[in-house]
Amino acid sequence: MKSDVKLFENGRRLDGRKPDELRKIKIEVGVLHRAEGSCYLEWGNNKILAAVYGPREAIPRHTQNPLRAIVNARYNMAAFSVDERKRPGPDRRSREISKVISEALENVILVEKFPRATIDVNIEVLDAEAGTRCAGLTAAAVALVDAGIPMRDIPVACAAGKIEDQVVLDLGKEEDNYGSADLPVAISPRTNEILLLQMDGHLTVEEFDKALDLAIKGCHIVSEFQKKAILEKYRHIPKEVG
Amino acid sequence: MKSDVKLFENGRRLDGRKPDELRKIKIEVGVLHRAEGSCYLEWGNNKILAAVYGPREAIPRHTQNPLRAIVNARYNMAAFSVDERKRPGPDRRSREISKVISEALENVILVEKFPRATIDVNIEVLDAEAGTRCAGLTAAAVALVDAGIPMRDIPVACAAGKIEDQVVLDLGKEEDNYGSADLPVAISPRTNEILLLQMDGHLTVEEFDKALDLAIKGCHIVSEFQKKAILEKYRHIPKEVG
Amino acid sequence: MKSDVKLFENGRRLDGRKPDELRKIKIEVGVLHRAEGSCYLEWGNNKILAAVYGPREAIPRHTQNPLRAIVNARYNMAAFSVDERKRPGPDRRSREISKVISEALENVILVEKFPRATIDVNIEVLDAEAGTRCAGLTAAAVALVDAGIPMRDIPVACAAGKIEDQVVLDLGKEEDNYGSADLPVAISPRTNEILLLQMDGHLTVEEFDKALDLAIKGCHIVSEFQKKAILEKYRHIPKEVG
Amino acid sequence: MTVTPLLKRDYLVKLARNGRRVDGRGFEEYRDIKVETNVVSKAEGSARVRIGNTQVLAGIKMDIGEPYPDSPDSGVMSTAAELIPLASPDFEAGPPDEESIELARVVDRGIRESELIELDKLCIEPGEKVWVIFIDIHILDHDGNLFDAASLASLAALMTTRVPAERFELGEDYPLPLKDPPISCTSVKYDKVVVMDPSLDEEDIAEARLTVATDKNGDIRAMQKGLNGSFTVDEIKKVIKASIDNGKKIREQLYKSVGK
Amino acid sequence: MTVTPLLKRDYLVKLARNGRRVDGRGFEEYRDIKVETNVVSKAEGSARVRIGNTQVLAGIKMDIGEPYPDSPDSGVMSTAAELIPLASPDFEAGPPDEESIELARVVDRGIRESELIELDKLCIEPGEKVWVIFIDIHILDHDGNLFDAASLASLAALMTTRVPAERFELGEDYPLPLKDPPISCTSVKYDKVVVMDPSLDEEDIAEARLTVATDKNGDIRAMQKGLNGSFTVDEIKKVIKASIDNGKKIREQLYKSVGK
């Protein structure tokens, strides 16, 4: 968490961004043929594919909840998505991320409409560079909309962090490696309720307040990207259909 | 099994014990809140915790026996209980010990009273120093009594062994490493029937007879510790209740 | 696949065989007591034992096919069957071989006669020396006959290959290591239909045609060994029975 | 969910609306905490922590191993937690599940990100040999709030750990070099009420969970939100404040227990 | 098999008897193929291949490791395929099953037995250090014919791979030394008809499958028959011919995609 790398100079970050500026984001909806809903998302150098299957009967039966659907998010990194090849299959980190993303999505999905069902959300990280859990949750939310899963709101995630005593939005790779805190946050944008929150590093209470505020602002910006991508897809449909 | 260590001198063993003397034993009953029965046992430097759950429905169903309960003892060593850290999870040794302890306990439990049920006996070795299987079975028996599981008898275990041509009771650490035979035995103390017996090393038939006799005597001494600890607990209850 | 080893000289192969000559084959039927059908086969230095159990109910239930039996061949190499000790349990190679053998056997077994059943075919390679998949399938077919499993035909396998630009039958150990192509083939001998075919190496189309033709010829020779061994067993039965 | 949890929920919610908890505690009040150290002779350090009826044992083993390629001058630490079936009728034997992985990772990050262990002082030969620290967490009795109990037991065990230099012929044993420990405090939310140090009954009906680790300066060193409920920003700020307050008291008790 | 597949089968068979396929293709005609390369920045080489709606991504990572004892002067390659649940409602998370093992092994043999990669040029220190090549195949969308898509994606990824010599301080990066690639073509048979590049609907009713990898000279470099149906000798010869013909076209497209 420390180094001689100069992460912040003259009000600009290593990659030229301002403190409250996001990396470039690109979202495409409905990119897969088999999945019931899908989304391809680029966020900086992160490349993420999300696909939704369900609601469908949960199997084996003893995993069913008679009162509501289970949301089963699976965050997975491709072996070639990181500098040193990752062994295929889930590790402890990806299992924890799968858990917190599943919990966040469950909050907004109308799970009580689908007793005994499972809604499977597959998040594949094809290229990874800081912030994959936020990018993954954001892509998953769009894929859920594309799959027609009823939700109270479209959840969205974004991180804030701290580099050289400066609270900034959306840490990049070097910032993640050498910065002093990372705060990924997911919210329900209509209510600003916090669905996911983790923090590693060192923040004073004042810095935390500032970082949380910034992360929420970032979430709202990303939320606009989500909505535009969804509209974009459905704008084209009438042409094709009629 | 051989060395230059002098294990026996002037009628005394390395730790000052006489040939037929046990290490120090301490037993506490009902030490856990969640378990239906529990026991904490110190035997020399061994520290063991045993907890019983059940009888409860065996799951998955195909493991059920329609005529009687299954006794499922699980002997487990904490990673930090031995000199060199043990990887968590069962290894071949602990699975074999779990099997022979399960079989010994099944002998005395009135399993036919609980068809389709499982009685789970968890034995955790927190600190290990020679003789953990005898200590574990002894603690498990007390936890079963504490859980109110009906039994024909309270089983008990103790080992005898051989060091420098001398048959002795209850091998300690050095004796286990450098002695020439170890004979762990579990009995039903009312009948002296043998429930568990294993032997490693080298004994003449005469030595074996002597060692078996000594182990059974040891079992009876340990049995008294068990009974005292159980009585101790239930002696206090009237005070608390009335 | 290349070396200085001279694999072919004066029309003869390293072990003295002619190009279209098989290694020595020996087949015994009904060699095991517990199995419903069994076969012991030596083919060159390969030693194979095959045993059949079933048809019996497939368990767990969700593996059942309501319309036909599943054929579950399991090819397994003994740890001591190869030069460098093989770790027990299935590896990727043995799982692939199990799959292609299962598929080939399924073709000839009248699986539609046994809905919801499994037919288990265990193939143990005790001594391995080039060509174990052909030898295993050939032994399995005989064990199926011995178990009385109804089949359209008795399948049989044999490989052809290429060494030093020469297409030959039934590669031996050195030929397998240093030859330039291997073509294991299984057929239904009544119809010459191809049930299993794999090819590794380098063959022109003309060489392939020649090799396939040779392999099929080899299959027919092996088929005669199968039939003789089966007849041999049943020839003795009347004596014993009556 | 069967009937019993629903009844339990109704009862606890009713109490909460009257400002009460089932065991009479205030919303921000912890159960009694007990810390015993050096409870296992084979471990380099160990501690048993009780929070109410919850009991956790942490043991530290040290060995010599290779450093990670990207930090050749630093010791290595590894944290594992086992939800062994001894501790609860709901825990099953087998490889770690999502719950025990989250538990181990949250404890691990609390220690790692706060730089509690001075790993740079645990190098023996740069790039070749460093000290490896294994933190093993054994849950003995589960009556709620495993996160705080596991974290506290790990801290107490580390603070009483002696580096076994003698065993490896590297001079005399010495205390593990440590900085100030971050204290984890966990809250849960149900029916708009947030309570600290949840008992198992409260966890059973909890909608959202938040763990906050703070240091002696009242700074935040790690956070983890769990479960499918949500928090408002104000709730989070309030939880942080209460975590700093309780963290101070727990820190004092921890220092006393380890004789500092 | 439930009713739907039986109806599907009847329909496809009826079409086939009239010389037609459900999507209007000829029996030996491929769907549209698209090859994109360098799609993943972290990989040493990568390619996304689409055959109709089927999508496969292959990524190449390289590292330095030990050679096998029996080939001390050769680099090492390893191929893995994951049928991840993203790609199909029928794929489940978990360790590789028989299908993905067969897929990885057939792709692996196609590359290995054709000696596509000049492994003898990937030795750094004989017996000590060699380049290790990991081919990881990620199925993204499964609409049939994974064998050809996975094989083609692997080839395109390898052909755009640069050996990361700089990262290991071994001079400048350079292209992976390769020979001519073998092209895999897969056919399936149902009701006596053999069709190439099966769609998922066709695979669902297929009785037998045959994959043939051929090189630029029209020689055969690998074959794999699958499923419990059978082929006649004539059918096999016909499939080989059609595989050589299609292989030529696909090879041309592959060369164009990788800029050669």
Add this chain to the structure above:
Amino acid sequence: MTVTPLLKRDYLVKLARNGRRVDGRGFEEYRDIKVETNVVSKAEGSARVRIGNTQVLAGIKMDIGEPYPDSPDSGVMSTAAELIPLASPDFEAGPPDEESIELARVVDRGIRESELIELDKLCIEPGEKVWVIFIDIHILDHDGNLFDAASLASLAALMTTRVPAERFELGEDYPLPLKDPPISCTSVKYDKVVVMDPSLDEEDIAEARLTVATDKNGDIRAMQKGLNGSFTVDEIKKVIKASIDNGKKIREQLYKSVGK
């Protein structure tokens, strides 16, 4: 337990009360034993043992590896047993279960604790290189008394093993250095009767099992009691005596089979 085993039990018990066994043997009488050696060409040593219809094959492989840190001058041995589905309709494929683990461990201890293999003569370079011996036990046909068959097959395989020194360029091959082998004899008890060398039918109804390994002096080298029934002290002493007697006969046959 279903009806058939109960009927079988009644029948066997009735026979036993009249002093008889189902196959006409005396209570302490073994079935016919056959020992064949050198049955596998790839193994350093191998033996197939039949006891009645029970068949077990043991193979020995040797390699060079590192010694254990606590015995740097000794070779290493490892024993594995597989209850492969070939041998019984009740065996399932998969990782070793409790039964096969107990079997392997009892055979292993019988060999290890008797110091049969002179491991101290199998050191090549102290602390660096020693011979590693793998004993792999393959059950081929299970008709009862696997413990004795597996143990005897392992002994015969070891006694015909040649250390493959040539393959590792360490001089000429030579016989594995061995001391006198301990012979395992197994008895089971049902309805107060104790019988030796149980057939599968007898094992199915057995309440308790006792395996005793004895050496040529009639000393005891290993014991293992199994199952949930009990033995009296007298029964154990009687079993030991019978095990010594049968052990002598089996030892003679073993020596003859291996040509000593």
